[in-house]
Amino acid sequence: MSTQDKLIQMVIAIALFFGVMAVILLLTSRLRTRTGERVQAVAFLGPALFLISVGLLYPAGMTVYQSLFGAATFDPPFVGLDNYKELFTNSQQLTVLRNTLLWVILTPLVSTGIGLVYAVLVDRSRFEKAAKALLFLPMAISMVGASIIWKFVYDYKSGESTQLGLLNQILVWLHLDTFNFLLNSPWNTLFLIVILVWIQAGFAMTILSASIKAIPDDIIEAARLDGVGGWKMFRHITVPSIRPSLIVVVTTITIATLKVFDIVQTATGGNFDTSVLAYEFYRQNFVAGNQGLSTAIAVVIFLLVVPIVIYNIRQMRKLESR
Known part of the structure; x- marks a missing residue:
């Protein structure tokens, strides 16, 4: 066309x-x-x-x-809830659920935590713009590009003194044993999570930094006159004032994490027990041809997103009613 x-x-x-x-x-x-x-x-x-x-x-x-039908391409049999049963009883699928749980818990918390601390530390500093640009740069890189970069960082060559991977070369310099970061489970899942944290921390920092700057100066000055500073200022003034933004950031990153596919596909191809629900949906539907199980996975992803959205809406209504 x-x-x-x-x-x-x-x-x-x-x-x-x-x-x-x-x-x-x-x-x-x-x-x-x-x-x-x-x-x-x-x-x-x-x-x-x-x-x-x-x-x-x-x-x-x-x-x-x-999701109530079997795996046959043509005229699949009705299997009821068997696909959901397999999803929650099969050892391979349980590993997928465990990995997804790790992603959903760690990625939003770590990304938001890094972004918040970074935003507070560089706020109104001389190098604020450069520091923020440095953390935000990974946001400009696609998931696939970031995965390729970190795949080089994690690269492992057995028995060689010169390593292509940065982390393993550092281990060689420290006279420590090299480590295959993407092979050993469940550590490989944690190292994949680092990639998404690296990307999302810049997003969290940008949103939270704008919220911190929106805190009225009168509140900050009054707190300082009362002798509040440092950790107390952060805990009792900064965090409560930016709570709506924190909710939005955590919610957005959580939903993005539930849909993570690119990183797993590029870095490991779902091998070595690194698959997650979004990748397993793709594998079951387009590789294994099991449409029943793949649609059951899609339903589970949807059901996981719904409580997050409901919580977000309730929190926003509470803040609006104040």
Whole structure:
């Protein structure tokens, strides 16, 4: 499809949108009663609800439905909850769940912690801009690019005095035994987590630094006059003041972590017990051809995200009601 054809399609889509809006306004403009207002609201919400149903609710329902069937490509048998049973009883799948749990717990906490401490330390310092740019730079690198960089850092050559990997070369300089960082489980999962932390810490620092600068100077000055400083200032003034931003950062990084795929695929290919739910979904669906188990994994990922979103919404409502 040429660029001209795409441009024509875009113009047609925009014209259809404004056309539908014009028709709705024309049909409902004379409705002045309370019932008319309701009809007008339904008329405007109808297209949006229809698109949400077609683009979100229907695919979600079909995913749940397909997770109840077996692995056959054509006419798969109905297996009920067997796919979920396998997911929570099979030793390989339990390893995947364990790895996912490690990712979800460690990555948001460590990334947010590093970003918060870094933002506080460099705030209003002479080298603040350069320091922030240094930590933010990994955000400009794709997941695949970052994985390749760290794969070189972790590189291991058995029995050689000169190592390509930076970490193993440091071990050689210290006269210590070299170590295969990406082979030994469960440590290899922790070393993969380092890659995402390296990327996400810059995001956390940027958001939290902006929140710290938004704290009113009057509050800080009043705290200093009361003799509050150092750790007490951080604990009782800084953290409570930026709590909404902390919730947003932790939530965003957690959801991104549940979808992590690129790092595992690039660094280990899911081997050596490093697979996570997102990668296992890909492997079961596109490699093993087990659509039933893959859709069950997708449902589990969705169910893991829902409580996080609900908690985030509740916290935001509490803050708005104050």
